[in-house]
Amino acid sequence: MVCRIVVLISGSGSNLQALIDKLDRQYGEIVAVLSNRPDAYGLERARRAGINTLVLDHKDYADRESFERAMIARLDEVAPDLLILAGFMRILTTEFVSHFQGRLLNIHPSLLPKYKGLHTHKRALEAGDSEHGATVHFVTEELDGGPLVVQARVPVIPGDTPESLAERVQHQEHVLYPLTMNLFASGRLRLIDGRACLDNKPLGASGIEPERID
Template sequence: MPAKNIVILVSGNGTNAQAIIESCHQSKINAKVCAVISNRPSAYALNRAKAANIDAICIDHELFESREAFDETLRKQIDEYQPDLVVLAGFMRILSSQFVKHYEGKMLNIHPSLLPLYPGLNTHKRAIENKDTIHGASVHFVTGELDGGPVVIQAQVNIAKDDTPDTLATKVAEKEWEIYPLAIAWYCDGRLTTAKDKLILDGKTLSRNGILYNEHLV
């Protein structure tokens, strides 16, 4: 199967982008990262892309008068690479419905909670305040509902009594670096498909919360 083209959207440090880039270089994902695009000039993820000889592009959202104008410019830039998959890796923008529809079925996001728990921000703080004992991360397809698209895979971590939002974030991030490349690999190998809001992996329909990750899952 020919290698797929991936475009990654980022806003910050880019550790998930780094995990994806390395997985592509190691042939764990049958794809090429064509570009890393950020809405923030200071995003360290752009440096990661340059170090890997990947196009690093900044489209500063603050230079646009409206969300729609920014999204349209972003869409045109993405489409120059003819991507098979668009990957949100810490992209801190709420995307317009028109933008989301344009990439329907081929845009993935990772969220630091066990969706549908804690959509939005401050997920680690919220989990601790609610005295949860389990937390985690979810990979999902992007839809018009914020963090509400169908889930592909989730990974869990235990919340210790002395965990802070920062220590919990570190635990969750380590799982994100494992499950995001895995889900992307499934998609690029044609194993993961979508049909009528359902996700199908290797011919089997996934549950609402996707697959629960373990280290032996490939």
């Protein structure tokens, strides 16, 4: 049975494009792309790939809770097996996360648990870090705090700016996210008893190294 995937976006959709390009169609299908911004360029990427698009503008709702209830209702109509947050710039409520528990993945531009939240590249440079990176994790109620799946590390080079560092990290994101999507779609990756598991074996605190995946 093919895994039904929905990608949630707010912006240009560069990670979405990587997901579209590298999807293993033996196991998964991106059945819809949902955006909370009607002008998100990622919607055009989805249309070009023949993927159904959904738009729910959060500005049309009185508060976060009513917006997310509308989003839950729309997503339930699509019946996703997996939701992928790809630059979806909204903090999700407990109600939403609980509804899709075990089916929510996010990518964050830092080596979690370092630098949760925003401006991660700037913060890494200001701290004088020698390396930086990206992390894919399951989503829980804690912001950027769910069980880690996989990380990629990049060196911080003398003279780096937040922009140059972000570019190299994003290149790694485009490798990590499709890898994780395909592992979930194939049934190898799951959230079991609150822990990320590969082939039914719990992962360590740092997740898995991409080169270790056969």
